Amino acid sequence: MKKFTVSMLVISMLLMNLAVVVHANEADTVMEAAAIESQPNSAPALAPNALSAVVIDAESGTVIFEKNSHQKLPPASITKIMTMLLVMEAVDQGKLKLTDMVSTSERAASMGGSQIFLEVGEQMTVEDMLKGVAMASGNDASVALAEKIAGTEEQFVAMMNERAKQLGMKNTHFMNSNGLPVENHYSSAYDIALLSKELMKYELIRSFTGKYQDYLRKDSEKPFWLVNTNKLVRFYDGADGIKTGYTSEAKFCLSASAMRDGMRVIAVVMGAPSTKVRNAEVSQLLDYSFAQYMNYPIIKKGDVIGTLEIEKGMESKVDIVAPQNFTILVKRGSNTEQIHYVLDMDESMRAPIVEGQPIGKLMVYQGEALVKEYELLAPSTIERSSWWKLLKRSTKSLFH
Structure with missing residues (x-):
């Protein structure tokens, strides 16, 4: 009887391990299902007049x-x-300074629209x-910066x-x-949302896209009054961006960002029939998001x-520090007691390790269901240690 009990325990453990492996392999499927369940099936009237629309939580x-x-459509000026x-990333990387002067070529000056x-x-x-690109959608300034x-x-x-x-x-x-x-210039509402999520990490950009009016050449003989093409920044509570677009082919497009109670939401509408409809449908998407989630x-x-142990590295271990806030989106009023996370990471890795190298995952569960997965990256480069340093480290450990 005792032997049977142990065997059943072993079988049970094997089945549990198998379930974990299958669950890990099907993580994308599980998360996709969770995302579908989170969508507002009870709200089919959202963005009824736009060709394409999406709204995402900017944090997660x-x-x-x-x-x-995911429909390919002409994006007009939300391009x-x-x-x-790319301008902000060049500044971040030290390839460009905000104070650098940009000369206007004949090609840049010839841009219409x-x-x-x-x-x-x-x-x-x-x-x-x-600022001229962010607020006035300057085609000439875009080419000059490019x-x-x-x-x-x-x-x-x-x-x-x-x-x-x-x-x-x-x-x-x-x-x-x-x-x-x-010809052959296209994007999708979802892709624009991904792009907008990345751009809105920059405070300087938010200070431009969230402002209704400003000036260029203010102290010169030819001051230029900038009025934001995105009127939501004036009329929608919490709106701070991002970019409008219009051509006769693309119709009226808008990628909008708004923040309330620490939650940033990005809504994208493409192919709306008018400015009024575009703004109304984006506002509705934002309203729904803040009310429900x-x-x-x-x-x-x-x-x-x-903490990651480093075998044969210049450093023997390195702390893994969260590079961002890790959050999940939940319905307002839902039970959050079962939400927890698990680190799926090797206990040790062998040097050299390159900054940005994948080292594991942070997996967020609600009960037993995987609802979000974040990739963890090496915070710094760890070079391989010399044999002499490794010897000293091993010798030191013998006496401690």
């Missing part, structure tokens, strides 16, 4: 509602979200050009498409930096969530 990236969100992102009326040879700082960063707009477009791939924008292909109509904090940015 969770989709709250979508309608044809400039990528242009602004919305513009800040740059003249050939005119110079303006990166910061002012960026040429400043990459030498030519064509080379800049190659950078745009490469960055789109890195962000997981699977239904996007850019042909220019400003969104003026051209909230962010539940798992780990705060800066918290130590684990």
Whole structure:
């Protein structure tokens, strides 16, 4: 009888282990199902007039509602979200300074549509050009910045498409930096939401996109009054961006960002029939999100969530510090007591380790269901240690 009990226990444990393996392999399926369940099936009237729409939680990236969100459509001037992102990343990487002067080429000055009326040879700082793109949707400023960063707009477009791939924008292909109509230039509402999520991490961008009016060349003989093309920043509580777009082919497009009670939501509408409809449907998407959902904090940015042992490294261990807030999106009023996380990480890794190298995952569960998975990356580069240092470290450990 005792032997039978032990055997059943072993079988039970094996089955549990098998279930864990299957569960890990099907994580994407489980999370996809969870995302579908979270969508507002009771709200089919959201964005009824737009060709495509999506709204996401900017913290976790969770989709709250979508309608044809992966459909390839002309993005018009919301293309400039990528242009602004590449400018900010160049500044972050030290390749560009906000105070650097940008000269206006003949090509940049010749751009039609919305513009800040740059003249050939005119110079303006990166910061002012960026403001002109963010607020006035300057096609001329977009091309001038593209040429400043990459030498030519064509080379800049190659950078745009490469960055789109890195962000997981699977239904996007850019042909220019400003969104003026051209063949084979397209994106999707979901891809634009991913892009917008990345851009809105920058405080400087939020200070531009969230402002209703400002000036360029304020103290010159030719001051230029900037009025934000996104009227929601004036009329919608918490709105601070991001970018409008319109061409006769794309119709009226908008990627909007709003923040309330610490929760940022990004809503994208493409192919709306008018400005009024576009703004109303985006407002409705934002209203629904804030009313129905909230962010539940798992780990705060800066918290130590684990320690990684480094075999044969210059350092023997390194703390894994949360590079961001880790949260999940939950329905307001839902039971959060069963929410917990598990670190799926090797106890040790062998040097060398490169900064940004995947080292494990943080997996968030609600009960037994996996609801969110975050990839953990090495916080710094750890070089392989010399044999002499390893010997000293081993000798020291013998006497402690």
